[in-house]
Amino acid sequence: MSDEAPWLDEAEMTTWLALIGVVMRLPGALEVQLRRDADLNHFEYCVLVGLEHAEGGTMRMSDLAFLCNGSLSRLSHVARRLESEGLIERFACPDDGRSTLARLTDDGRERLAQAAPGHVLLVRSLVFDELDDTEMRQMGEFAKRVLARIQA
Amino acid sequence: MSDEAPWLDEAEMTTWLALIGVVMRLPGALEVQLRRDADLNHFEYCVLVGLEHAEGGTMRMSDLAFLCNGSLSRLSHVARRLESEGLIERFACPDDGRSTLARLTDDGRERLAQAAPGHVLLVRSLVFDELDDTEMRQMGEFAKRVLARIQA
DNA sequence: CCTGAATCGTTGAACCTTCAACGAACCTAG
DNA sequence: CTAGGTTCGTTGAAGGTTCAACGATTCAGG
Structure with missing residues (x-):
């Protein structure tokens, strides 16, 4: 772990409270829009987006779970x-009998199209409109480095 | 909302994926330690910490909910x-009959003491060990600004 | 006062996630 | 070949969160 002082100092605490505030509140803020526009929660939306960006709209369940x-x-x-809503379909992977592949259906794409514009607008209004280009890149870099630690 | 281009460009997408990754994975990472050391989830831990920092270990339910x-x-x-576990107690607010006050008990403080050292160590290892002082303050400032938008 | 609106907190049901257990398929060493 | 371990995905139960509805209290205006 770490060999530093046991508690957080004032600046660290301020940072931590703001960070944890974003972590706790952002999903809820996003879900209001997704639920209203397309009756999806945020994780479901991530699944559909993940598939949309994949080759042939198809991805292995394990990879999709990690991505999301x-x-x-x-x-x-x-x-x-x-x-069951017909937004995706699943079928056995021809290369590996253990794996299952998920594919986005046309209905799934359509549902995504209902959600995406409002979602992007919201993400902009909550995050990107607040930061200039330099700040946005810095924030992304910090998040990427922290994420790497969380994943390890 | 915003009147900018409808989709995220590559740099924005990179930032967004890292940010959402932290948002989705950080709570889970924290809960492993809290569950192991003190059988608490992250929200329960926040509640106890919130009360500990309050005057007399006491806070109104509404204020506590917002803080957490x-x-x-x-x-x-x-x-x-x-x-029911004896970690807090609730009682009517003398000033406002609608309000309920929650107070941290001695058992609650003890439970917090089981969780806190490991929690701080983990938070350091995941976040603060990765960032130098300047970066940490920047990250906090960005998060604070984004949080203000989310809360509005 | 008195009435309607707003705030505060609780509750139960619906929904979602986690957790542990499991079966199936694959891989590797002997 | 095959026995043991690993990976993959699903499942049911347990536990936590959300949502809508509610009762109680307070507040604001007439």
Whole structure:
């Protein structure tokens, strides 16, 4: 871990409170819009976006779960819901009998199109409108470095 | 909202993916330690910490919910659990008959003491060890500005 | 006062996530 | 070949959060 002083000093505490505030409140803020525009929660939206960016709209469940920052179990439950709504479909991977592939359907793309414009507008209004280009890149770099530690 | 271009450019997307990665994975990373050391989830921990920093270890439910970045309903359910474990107690507010005050008990303080050292160490190892002092303050400032937008 | 609106907190049901257990497929060493 | 370990995904149960509805209290205006 670390060999530094045990508690956070004032500047660290200020930073931590702001960071944890964003972490706790951002998902809820995003979900209001997603629920209203496309009846999706944020994780479901991530799943659809992940598939949309994939080759052939298709991705392995494990890879998709990692990309969406969720557990495989979580994805499995969500995939069942999305499949029952006809937004994705699942089928066995021809190369590896253990794997399952998920593919975005046309209905899924359509649902995504309902959600995406409002989502991007909201993300802009909450984050990118507040930061100039330099700040935005710095923020991204910091987040990337912290994320690397969390994933390890 | 915003009148800018509808989609995120590459730099914005990189930033967004890193940010959302932290947002989605940080709570889980913190909860492993809290569960192990003190059998608490992150929101319960925030509640106890919030009370510890308050005058007399006492705070109004509404204020506590805001401080902990959660809904009042969520806090109410959690408070019932914490009270049944003897970590907090609730009583009517003498000044306003609608309000309920929550107070940290000695057992609550003890439980917090089990969790806190490991928590701080983990927070350091995930976030503050990665950033120098200038970067840490910048990150805090960015987060504070974004948080202000989310809260509005 | 008195009435309507707003605030505060709780509750139960619906929903979602986590966790542990499991079966199936693959891989590797002997 | 095959036995043991690993990876992959699913499942059901347990636990936590959200949502809408509610009762109680306070506040503002007439």
